[in-house]
Amino acid sequence: MSARGNLFIVSAPSGAGKSSLIAALLQDKPADMQVSVSHTTRAPRPGETNGQHYHFVSVDQFKGLIAEGAFFEWAEVFGNYYGTSRHAVEDTLARGIDVFLDIDWQGAQQVRKLMPEAIGVFILPPSKTELERRLTGRGQDSAEVIASRMAKAVSEMSHYNEYDYVIVNDDFDSALADLRAIIRAARLSCAGQARTHSDMLNDLLAE
Amino acid sequence: MSARGNLFIVSAPSGAGKSSLIAALLQDKPADMQVSVSHTTRAPRPGETNGQHYHFVSVDQFKGLIAEGAFFEWAEVFGNYYGTSRHAVEDTLARGIDVFLDIDWQGAQQVRKLMPEAIGVFILPPSKTELERRLTGRGQDSAEVIASRMAKAVSEMSHYNEYDYVIVNDDFDSALADLRAIIRAARLSCAGQARTHSDMLNDLLAE
Numbered sequence: 001m002s003a004r005g006n007l008f009i010v011s012a013p014s015g016a017g018k019s020s021l022i023a024a025l026l027q028d029k030p031a032d033m034q035v036s037v038s039h040t041t042r043a044p045r046p047g048e049t050n051g052q053h054y055h056f057v058s059v060d061q062f063k064g065l066i067a068e069g070a071f072f073e074w075a076e077v078f079g080n081y082y083g084t085s086r087h088a089v090e091d092t093l094a095r096g097i098d099v100f101l102d103i104d105w106q107g108a109q110q111v112r113k114l115m116p117e118a119i120g121v122f123i124l125p126p127s128k129t130e131l132e133r134r135l136t137g138r139g140q141d142s143a144e145v146i147a148s149r150m151a152k153a154v155s156e157m158s159h160y161n162e163y164d165y166v167i168v169n170d171d172f173d174s175a176l177a178d179l180r181a182i183i184r185a186a187r188l189s190c191a192g193q194a195r196t197h198s199d200m201l202n203d204l205l206a207e
Numbered sequence: 208m209s210a211r212g213n214l215f216i217v218s219a220p221s222g223a224g225k226s227s228l229i230a231a232l233l234q235d236k237p238a239d240m241q242v243s244v245s246h247t248t249r250a251p252r253p254g255e256t257n258g259q260h261y262h263f264v265s266v267d268q269f270k271g272l273i274a275e276g277a278f279f280e281w282a283e284v285f286g287n288y289y290g291t292s293r294h295a296v297e298d299t300l301a302r303g304i305d306v307f308l309d310i311d312w313q314g315a316q317q318v319r320k321l322m323p324e325a326i327g328v329f330i331l332p333p334s335k336t337e338l339e340r341r342l343t344g345r346g347q348d349s350a351e352v353i354a355s356r357m358a359k360a361v362s363e364m365s366h367y368n369e370y371d372y373v374i375v376n377d378d379f380d381s382a383l384a385d386l387r388a389i390i391r392a393a394r395l396s397c398a399g400q401a402r403t404h405s406d407m408l409n410d411l412l413a414e
Contacts, residue, residue, distance in 0.1 A: 122397070128410050157411055165392065166400035168407070178395055185372065185392035188385055190329075193373035200375070203335050204364055 003096040003196040006186045007115055008101055009108045012123035015134040017169040021123065022100055024176050026162060032099040036089055042080035073103065096205030105159035119186055120163035126170035175183035208301040210403040213393045214296065214322055216315045217307055219330035220360030222341040222377040228330065229307055229366035231383050240305040243296055249287035280310060280317035305390060312366035326393055333377035
């Protein structure tokens, strides 16, 4: 038997820095981790590539995949569908690769039902003032839009205690080191190590 | 509310390098971790200091402490008593300091009954050959003594799966980084973070 990857659910309110943390984690393209690429029906934004950022599909295609039970979790957000291919995730884990699901608390609840061993990580901003600064700092939205985004952030954050780990992203490097520690520790779990090192354990425990 | 330390139970067969790993971890005297100093009735060995390596007490004193319920766990090993003061451990945890209990699987079972939230870490050598080399390498014992030590090591290792984490000490620096990751991740647990950052969470979650 060989190592099996761990499934990490990473959630955060907008403005907590989740995307930057995941990007930094995967920057050097580690062979043993990857982010799950979701399916979506929304239009690609400038710079987004099909198959890398998302699998872009039509609403009909998406509904067909739902009917086939192809999704690990899926959701409709602001009129667009988003979903995670169950087969792709399980195949990647079986190859010993950790998979990161970048999803919200609702998707997290769906995944947890199917895979209770998934490890949930919630990322928080260090303060409401800093969150407001980060959400306003993008400078392209009205006060009304920012207020609505803040309300949505507070609603997302109210689910932090459904996760195994909480990272406060005050200092970026420290938050990244936190995330790396969680991933490293997960690989050291007794069940994981028993699987990874089964031959060694048989040797050690022989009388 | 402020941070509470985590209690780590660290066990290993003789020759796995547990003492060296704990010594390396505490080398720079970090303010937020310390090893629990056990009580024992055995005689001090050369270089051992009372209160630092052990609290050296008489058998009568030890039995008195047992009667008072002063021990978190205690055991008799080769005619000597060893025990961990419950009060000292709990007081240290309350001050936000992680405590390491360097005890065997029997002590670990006793501690787990009293504190199920204790985090168990088991350290393994990379192979039986390497374990034999390490146990023989000390060069001061007969073949019989070494064989008995090997049998004791196998017996201890048979309890590895009662622990939360398993570290394979093949490369020392890597094993030390594993231990540090487990400690860091433990501080990020949702319950721990909720306690450490309760004011911040109240601010973030206010409507």
